[in-house]
Amino acid sequence: MGQLSRRVGQKKQRLSEAERSRSLPDAARTPSPEEPCSGPHTCLGPPATTGPQRSIYFLSPKDHPARLGSEFFDQPGVRLARALLGQVLVRRLADNTELRGRIVETEAYLGPEDEAAHSRGGRQTARNRGMFMKPGTLYVYIIYGMYFCLNVSSQGDGACVLLRAVEPLGGLETMQRLRSTLGKGASGRALKDRELCSGPSKLCQALAIDKSFDQRDLATDGAVWMERGPPGPKPAVVAAARVGVGRAGEWAQKPLRFYVRGSPFVSVVDRTAEQMQA
Numbered sequence: 001m002g003q004l005s006r007r008v009g010q011k012k013q014r015l016s017e018a019e020r021s022r023s024l025p026d027a028a029r030t031p032s033p034e035e036p037c038s039g040p041h042t043c044l045g046p047p048a049t050t051g052p053q054r055s056i057y058f059l060s061p062k063d064h065p066a067r068l069g070s071e072f073f074d075q076p077g078v079r080l081a082r083a084l085l086g087q088v089l090v091r092r093l094a095d096n097t098e099l100r101g102r103i104v105e106t107e108a109y110l111g112p113e114d115e116a117a118h119s120r121g122g123r124q125t126a127r128n129r130g131m132f133m134k135p136g137t138l139y140v141y142i143i144y145g146m147y148f149c150l151n152v153s154s155q156g157d158g159a160c161v162l163l164r165a166v167e168p169l170g171g172l173e174t175m176q177r178l179r180s181t182l183g184k185g186a187s188g189r190a191l192k193d194r195e196l197c198s199g200p201s202k203l204c205q206a207l208a209i210d211k212s213f214d215q216r217d218l219a220t221d222g223a224v225w226m227e228r229g230p231p232g233p234k235p236a237v238v239a240a241a242r243v244g245v246g247r248a249g250e251w252a253q254k255p256l257r258f259y260v261r262g263s264p265f266v267s268v269v270d271r272t273a274e275q276m277q278a
Contacts, residue, residue, distance in 0.1 A: 066227040066228040067219075067225055067226070067227055067228075068087065068218070068219070068225070068226040068227065068228060069219050070134070070135065070136050070217075072136075072226075073135040073136030073152060073153070073154065073218065073219070074134075074135040074136070074154075074155060075135070075154060075155055076154060076155045076156060076159070077108040077109065077110050077111075077155070077156060077159040077160065077161060078108045078110070078256065080108070080135075080152070080154040080155075080161050081106040081107065081108040081154075081161045081256070081258050082106075082237060082258050084103050084106050084152070084161060084163070085103055085104065085105075085106060085235060085258060085259070085260055086102060086103065086104075086229040086234070086235060086260070087103050087226050087227065087228060087229050088100055088101065088102050088103070088169065088227040088228070088229055089101050089102075089103055089163065089166055089207070089224075089226055090224065090225050090226065090227055091207040091208065091209065091223065091224050092222065092223050092224070093174070093208060093223075097171055097174055098170060098171060099168075099170060099171035099174060099175060099206070099207050099208075100168075100169040100170035100171060101166030101167055101168050101169055101197055101203070101206075101207070102166060102167040102169055102229060103163060103165075103166050103167075104165050104166060104167050104259060104260040104263045104265050104266055105163075105164040105165035105166075105257070105258070105259040105260070105263075105265075105266045105267055106161050106162060106163060106164060106257070106258050106259075107161065107162040107164055107242045107243070107257045107258075108154075108159075108161055108162075108256045108257075108258070109131075109151070109159060109160050109161070109256075110156065110159050110256070111131075111156045111157055111158035111159040112157070112158050114159075114248075114251055115248040115249050115250075115251040115252075116242060116245035116248035116251045116252065117131075117158060117159075117160075118131060118141070118158075119131050119132070119157070119158025119159070122157075122158065124158070127141060128141070128158070129215065130151070130153060130160075130214055130215045131151070131153055131157075131158045131159065131160050132153075132157050132158055133153055133215060134217075135152075135153055135154050135155055136152065136153065136217055136219050137152070137153040137215055137216070137217055137218075138150065138151065138152060138153075138213050138214060138215060138216045138217075138218060138224070139151040139152070139153060139214065139215075140204075140209065140210070140211055140213050140214040141211075141214075142211060143201070147201035147204070147205075148201060148204040148205075148209060148210050149162060149200040149201060149204065150162070150163045150200065150203065150204055150209055150213070151163070162200060163203060164199065164200050164203070164243070164257070164259075164266075164267050165197055165198050165199060165200075165202075165203060165259070165265055165266050165267045166197040166203055166265065167197070167263065167265040168193055168196050168197055168206070168265075172193060172196065175196045175197070175206040175207070176190065176191060176196065178205055178206055178207070178208050179191055179196060179202065179205050179206050182205040182208075193265075194264045194265050197265065198265055198266065198267045199267040200267075202267075207224075209224070235260040235261065235263075236260070236261040236262070237258050237259070237260065237261065238258070238260075238261050238270065238273055238274050238277055239255035239256075239257070239258055239273065239277065240255055240257045240258075240259070240270035240273035241254065241255060241256075241257060241270070241273075242254075242256050242257045243257065243267070243268055255273065257270075261274065
């Protein structure tokens, strides 16, 4: 008799709890493990994962899904100069240290017709051969006998894009050391992040790029390549005259330099161009 009373009491308790659960609003109920996390229900547990999560920035260049291939570089110079803004330039050193920077400033050089280009008039030399090779080939030249500049060939014989500035993303301590070691007449003070790569030669110093990189293929090289920049809204771009081409006649004023508006990592800001394009 006592056992029967206990069973009846337990049954009444279960019925009471079920009734109380049905009377609660949906938002106050906790979904069961089998119940989908949708509608007003909130999943408090950790999201399901299919395995270890790895940043795309730590994959090898061979299996990196974001690495830019030959087809990306196979476009006319002006289009390529604009398209390169926001992409990530990667340099892998001999000790496997990887240095990264987001491109924020470029200049287009359009080939034989461009009086500011090294290929003006169709001239081809051992020095500028990279400008006439397939799109995505590096053209590295030296200025003042000590500084290097890094270019990427585009569509069109003798056409290329000069990389003028990048925003440092990874390996900043190494970039600091390289700038201090390779920079001639360095003051010895620690450079600000925005000073590390804010110019074509500074960029090459910070990434340890020299003449040995001339004519390398960005699509296949293991020491330097480009990756697609992180997703997001396209940056506002300013088109301005190129720097240091004052003797190129009418070509000196053509708006063939492109930079990300508002970026503190740009080498030279053209306020007049910005106001005209506001």
